[in-house]
Amino acid sequence: MSAVVSLRRIGLPRLIVHASVLVICFIWLIPTLGILVTSFREAGQITASGWWTAFTGAAETSAARLGEPSTAKQNGATYVISGSVFEGGKGGSVRAFGTRVAAPTEFAAGKPADIGDGETLTINEDGSYTYSKNAPFESGRGKRVYLSVATPPSFTTENYRTVLTSQGIGQSFVNSLTVAVPATIIPILIAAFAAYALSWMEFPGRALIIALVVGLIVVPLQMSLIPLLKMYNEIGNFFGVPSRSYAGIWLAHSAFGMPLAIYLLRNYISGLPREIIESARVDGASDFEIFVKIILPLSFPALASFSIFQFLWTWNDLLVAMVFLGTGKDQLVLTGALNALLGSMGGKWEILTASAFITIVVPIIVFFALQRYLVRGLLAGSVKGG
């Protein structure tokens, strides 16, 4: 009866809440699980059946070729070809076989089947076969037979090997980091300064600037690609430097991320208690000192959460990198290199899913490293009561 007691202690409403959280988590995780399972399957399996069938051994129908007529041995009046249908290396146990593609499981394994023309064929469960005829076999390719084979579930790490050992993937990993790390730090730094100024420094036109920044959030970046690249080209020509460089893409990412960064950080920083900042002023702290000693430490949760957003966005970005860094082999970022692996026509699920799990590693590290601060910041606020 302890179950009932503990159930009563938890209470029904809480139980329902917990159950729904579990269900939602489970539903939320299904696609990721599917991708994970798919990434460990062979290309042929992926197109043949769904990932949820991966754990149960399936009866697969496949084709095999018997030995060529030239390998037939004469045994009295009959000619016999024998061997194993699993010579390709694949194993399993044969359940049924057939000689017509329209009826691939016509005969049960282990029993001789009369297939006309005086020919008999027996395929045993272990794959060995004897194919005999009461006259010489006609020459040509080996006869095609169809098998229903029970195969145990099988997984492969081949997809990961293909992706990880493909040419230039290491270089592109380094490129991605070179792009993403500064492109995360620069906008946060600038945005934090701007957010402080916009929330705690009095100057004319402040409200107008805030409105302008908020307005910039709605400008789609695709619209500004051409003018921006044009500007880069002109500057590059003027100084005689290539227009496509890391500096260029850092600035581009910073600019695209800035409006949202300023908006978010300003909202947070302007919500900090006025008393702290005013008493610091009274004690004679300059604006810079207030910013460095008070604002930055207090707004760490906001900085951390925004840096997660910004890092994810720059890490996953393909378009901006292609436009501002170029498409050459030595400039490709990880997303670009993985995308190139898919080929002109795409559709390679085994590569796609394996690359998804490889790219996910770095953002997950970043997330868990910063998540600690996120949670701490939230808890500190709740204990104080706002």
Next chain:
Amino acid sequence: MKASFWIGTALAALLAGGAVAQELKFAPGQDSKFTWKSYEDFKAAHANLKGQSLTLFGPWRGEDEVLFNSVLAYFNAATGINGRYSSSENYEQQIVIDTQAGSPPNIAIIPQPGLLADLAAKGFLTSLGQENSDWVKTNYGSGGDWIRYGTYKGKDGKEAYFGFPFKADFKSMVWYVPENFEEAGYEVPKTMEDLIKLSDQIVKDGGVPWCIGLGSGGATGWPATDWVEDMMLRTQKPEVYDKWVSNEVKFNDPAVIGAIDEFGKFAKNPKYVSGGVAAVASTDFRDSPKGLFGIPPKCYLHHQASFVPSFFPPDTKLGTDADFFYLPTYASKPELGTPVLGAGTMFAITKDSPTAKAFIEFLKTPIAHEVWMAQSSFLTPFKGANPNAYANDVLKKQGELLTTATTFRFDASDLMPGKIGAGAFWTGMVDYVGGKDAKTVATDIQKAWDGLK
């Protein structure tokens, strides 16, 4: 294997005469199926460009990129030019961004003449001149048609020749598994009437004749445009096809509606298509051909372009495990000849330089074609290239059909304005398969076209 590789590179390094030693797929001078003389002549004529650079940008990624780079390696080895190829998933958008912003590659490789025409009109392309136009006309199979697809109005409003075709795709083909045909006793049909009869026969035998899949992510519907274009060429004169492309013949003209309904004969017949009509729009075009190889087969026939073998099961041998036949014409319309629907990639100069000009010259040498022919998925209408260089008989057969076609027509959807050929036409076909009738769909597409003017 390793030894031959080292000998190959050593030879290449020797022949390149001190130029950067790049790995050449086939050692120059060996194997007589290659026209090595053209390589040596080209090398002799372009010795003064050593050390300069050339950038190329195009649609090929993955395996195709490796193949193109193997061709480019010969150009680099012969001239000492540092030619580099790159690509991007959104190359159509990227090339527009690059040309407008003023940092284009030297050469853009684009499979859509419609897009090139746009770029030419804005003055971003350099004309290849009358000389190249004449060369293509005389040296390519149905060369007159090919130069039409590379000739656009420039910024000054005058027509000039901009796009050099290299690598063609052949679309009028039906794939099948010869052994399945053999077992069931089916013959390859010679006429469209026979093809329909064969489809009925397969249904009668309890099978499903066709695998049709239109799914392609954001481009869902395009495989149906190939069907309609092929049917257009099999029911109407090529002139009508051309007028259809330029919208002189309206999209809702009875001729076009007739062609759409011809496609419907196959795609909208629930007994004809694997998985029923509802599966047509939802099946991915990359998964669709796999039905041919099912056991038992999900279908016996599949209409798709020459690239499709890369989506066959991995160990499929072309010619024995899978083969194709030319999508036949109606015996009742002999006046239409043997029309071929195809597509091709166009090379255009987006930033002029001596190296870019040299590369266009390189494309005129047989060796540039043969190196790719000898590997895979490459067809050329160039009559000077040795057909024996093709890697297998299936490719060779396609190449022959391409060079001997009485009529060659470029994929209409690539020629139409982007909003139609890569928009309304695609979605219209999905609607059609989804249940709307041909007339409504065609009228909708025409409305979209009218909206552009």
